[in-house]
Amino acid sequence: MQRTNWRNEDDAVLLVPIFETGRRFYIVVTVLGLLVLWGVVSYAVQWHLGLGVTGMNYPVSWAFYIINFVFFIGISHAGTLISAILRLSQAEWRRPVTRIAEVITVLVLGIGGMNILIDLGRPDRLLNLFLYGRYQSPLLWDATSITAYLTASSVYLYIPMIPDIAILRDRVVGGWRKLLYQVLALGWVGTARQHRVLNVAIAMMAVLVVPVAVSVHTVVSFVFSMTVQPMWHSTIFGPYFVVGAIFSGTAMLLVIMAILRKAFHLKDYLQPIHFNYLGLIMLVMVLLWVYFTFAEYLTTYYGNEPDEMRVFSSKFSGKYAPVFWAMVLFNFVIPFPILALNRTRTITGTVIASISIIIGMWLERLVIIVPTLANPRLHQYAQGSYLPSIVEIGIMVGSCALFALFYVLFSKLFPIVSISEVREGRQETMRIIQDRARRYEPGLGRLPASE
Amino acid sequence: MARWGMVIDLDRCTACQACVVACQVENNVPYVEESEFKRRRAISWMKIVSETEGSYPDLRTRFIPRPCMQCDNPPCTRVCPVHATYLNPEGIVAQVYARCIGCRFCVAGCPYTVKYFNWYAYHDRMPASLRRADNPDVSTRPKGVVEKCTFCHHRLLKAKDVAAAEDRSLRPGDYVPSCVESCPSQAMYFGDLSDPKSEVARLAESSRAFRLMEELGTKPKVIYLAERR
Numbered sequence: 001m002q003r004t005n006w007r008n009e010d011d012a013v014l015l016v017p018i019f020e021t022g023r024r025f026y027i028v029v030t031v032l033g034l035l036v037l038w039g040v041v042s043y044a045v046q047w048h049l050g051l052g053v054t055g056m057n058y059p060v061s062w063a064f065y066i067i068n069f070v071f072f073i074g075i076s077h078a079g080t081l082i083s084a085i086l087r088l089s090q091a092e093w094r095r096p097v098t099r100i101a102e103v104i105t106v107l108v109l110g111i112g113g114m115n116i117l118i119d120l121g122r123p124d125r126l127l128n129l130f131l132y133g134r135y136q137s138p139l140l141w142d143a144t145s146i147t148a149y150l151t152a153s154s155v156y157l158y159i160p161m162i163p164d165i166a167i168l169r170d171r172v173v174g175g176w177r178k179l180l181y182q183v184l185a186l187g188w189v190g191t192a193r194q195h196r197v198l199n200v201a202i203a204m205m206a207v208l209v210v211p212v213a214v215s216v217h218t219v220v221s222f223v224f225s226m227t228v229q230p231m232w233h234s235t236i237f238g239p240y241f242v243v244g245a246i247f248s249g250t251a252m253l254l255v256i257m258a259i260l261r262k263a264f265h266l267k268d269y270l271q272p273i274h275f276n277y278l279g280l281i282m283l284v285m286v287l288l289w290v291y292f293t294f295a296e297y298l299t300t301y302y303g304n305e306p307d308e309m310r311v312f313s314s315k316f317s318g319k320y321a322p323v324f325w326a327m328v329l330f331n332f333v334i335p336f337p338i339l340a341l342n343r344t345r346t347i348t349g350t351v352i353a354s355i356s357i358i359i360g361m362w363l364e365r366l367v368i369i370v371p372t373l374a375n376p377r378l379h380q381y382a383q384g385s386y387l388p389s390i391v392e393i394g395i396m397v398g399s400c401a402l403f404a405l406f407y408v409l410f411s412k413l414f415p416i417v418s419i420s421e422v423r424e425g426r427q428e429t430m431r432i433i434q435d436r437a438r439r440y441e442p443g444l445g446r447l448p449a450s451e
Numbered sequence: 452m453a454r455w456g457m458v459i460d461l462d463r464c465t466a467c468q469a470c471v472v473a474c475q476v477e478n479n480v481p482y483v484e485e486s487e488f489k490r491r492r493a494i495s496w497m498k499i500v501s502e503t504e505g506s507y508p509d510l511r512t513r514f515i516p517r518p519c520m521q522c523d524n525p526p527c528t529r530v531c532p533v534h535a536t537y538l539n540p541e542g543i544v545a546q547v548y549a550r551c552i553g554c555r556f557c558v559a560g561c562p563y564t565v566k567y568f569n570w571y572a573y574h575d576r577m578p579a580s581l582r583r584a585d586n587p588d589v590s591t592r593p594k595g596v597v598e599k600c601t602f603c604h605h606r607l608l609k610a611k612d613v614a615a616a617e618d619r620s621l622r623p624g625d626y627v628p629s630c631v632e633s634c635p636s637q638a639m640y641f642g643d644l645s646d647p648k649s650e651v652a653r654l655a656e657s658s659r660a661f662r663l664m665e666e667l668g669t670k671p672k673v674i675y676l677a678e679r680r
Contacts, residue, residue, distance in 0.1 A: 058491050061555045119554070121553015121595030132533040377664060
């Protein structure tokens with residue numbers, strides 16, 4: 001690949017991973033590719049033999065794939081939602097973070113959706129959803145909401161990227177990449193009119209994406225809460241799932257930021273303050289999550305309905321107690337003190353808390369889904385248990401690896417930190433912050449503008 | 452239009468399992484291998500549930516034969532994304548095996564846990580000697596679809612054909628599911644609940660009559676008669 005001399009310009013470090021391919025890249029891609037292959041082989045086995053190769057049974061008819069579906073869709077809230085909220089609230093520190101977040105959303109949404117297809121007993125009949133689809137099934141609400149979110153967040157990822165793609169187009173000489181960038185840049189040259197249209201489009205998408213994102217995890221929860229099963233049939237599930245989604249999503253964002261910071265030498269872009277601020281958002285989410293969990297479980301316990309209590313005690317002190325208490329440990333006991341104390345809300349601290357939360361939130365999905373199915377109302381004959389099979393583990397590893405692989409490939413093709421937004425920030429941030437302060441701080445209005 | 456319903460007198464039921472076997476044979480319900488049975492994947496459209504109250508020595512065990520409840524307000528059909536399970540005009544909750552995409556939402560949604568999934572192609576995996584005994588009136592199920600009790604719907608179709616050939620309307624007793632037919636202690640009754648003169652309609656009004664989990668509002672058309680103390 002030929003390219004112009006780009007090393008001397010500002011933000012050259014953001015172009016390095018695109019223009020230079022080290023040995024490390026090939027190693028990472030190979031390892032991830034092999035893990036994806038493991039997942040593909042696992043699915044091929046399942047396609048051939050049927051869902052019998054999983055550990056699912058009667059009455060635990062939903063397990064790993066649905067857990068992963070809910071988990072991945074939850075992670076997807078990191079990106080677009082956080083980026084949109086930060087844009088709308090004009091948080092100036094967002095600039096290097098937004099794209100890292102938005103890419104998570106787009107990739108993980110696809111993988112979450114894929115997991116529900118993997119869960120189908122007859123994937124060959126998928127088209128029946130269009131031929132005979134009926135809207136009273138929450139499954140179709142999911143399909144609609146997720147498709148809308150995937151479309152909106154892809155557009156929302158792409159539009160702010162146009163100026164960056166133009167930068168790449170101008171640096172690359174020839175090759176398939178030149179063609180790719182040329183097409184995707186949509187003839188961007190940076191005129192005032194183009195900037196105006198772009199900013200309007202970004203602002204519109206940022207507004208649009210927020211309700212869609214909230215709807216996604218709400219209807220995911222509806223899959224459970226619309227049934228009459230004990231501890232699923234709960235009015236709190238919509239907001240509870242949305243909170244859990246933002247919670248786990250922020251954690252994933254922080255982990256990926258830390259990895260990129262190290263791998264791509266982005267110390268100047270991803271500063272401790274970014275981790276600090278996102279850590280504070282996560283602290284709020286920890287508390288919200290605990291509050292919702294407490295409300296949900298106390299209501300069940302106090303109501304003391306026999307069918308509900310059977311599920312409750314299997315979580316609290318029965319077969320699923322280890323998973324339940326591990327969830328409490330990973331979602332609250334470990335991350336809360338780390339995030340609450342200024343001294344530990346460092347890069348290392350937030351990353352430890354984030355990893356703990358990602359594990360904890362996966363367990364939370366398990367704690368919601370499996371114990372209810374294992375303790376149905378006619379429990380005398382239908383009590384069940386569940387252990388995943390090697391095929392399910394393979395597909396889960398493959399799903400995670402696929403996400404990582406796509407992320408690596410994306411960062412190979414496009415700058416993972418928005419060059420144009422960072423440059424814009426360099427020129428505008430001081431003015432924006434001063435203007436804002438001038439509008440609310442008495443006496444500041446008389447001070448001369450900067451420059 | 453008829454509304455088919457079943458009455459099961461628990462006072463007469465001896466838990467002999469004849470209905471379970473009759474159903475299995477009549478409906479080509481696959482026998483799963485022992486390993487699959489141990490993994491809790493056996494399929495049993497009709498099942499005897501035991502319910503024990505109290506503790507020794509003051510205890511009572513009741514046996515409840517449990518087919519599909521054929522709810523008038525079924526929680527399972529509501530959630531099906533492709534209309535593969537639906538309430539038909541005569542009140543039977545139908546399953547369309549050829550349309551089911553195997554999402555198992557109905558399995559998760561049924562409070563009576565009467566829906567079973569074909570984790571493997573269980574029928575095809577049965578020995579040929581067993582498959583020779585298949586009932587030609589009932590389609591066998593492929594892998595990856597949900598199945599359950601249909602009140603032997605194929606028997607209704609057949610009875611209607613016979614009645615049409617003889618140029619008459621359906622008479623009580625023309626259509627009876629195999630479980631009812633096989634019950635040696637005659638604990639089970641079957642008929643049209645919408646006909647006030649029918650035996651099931653009369654028994655459904657009995658002071659002993661109850662339905663499973665009535666409080667859920669599913670309106671089951673399987674009605675139990677409680678034991679006389």
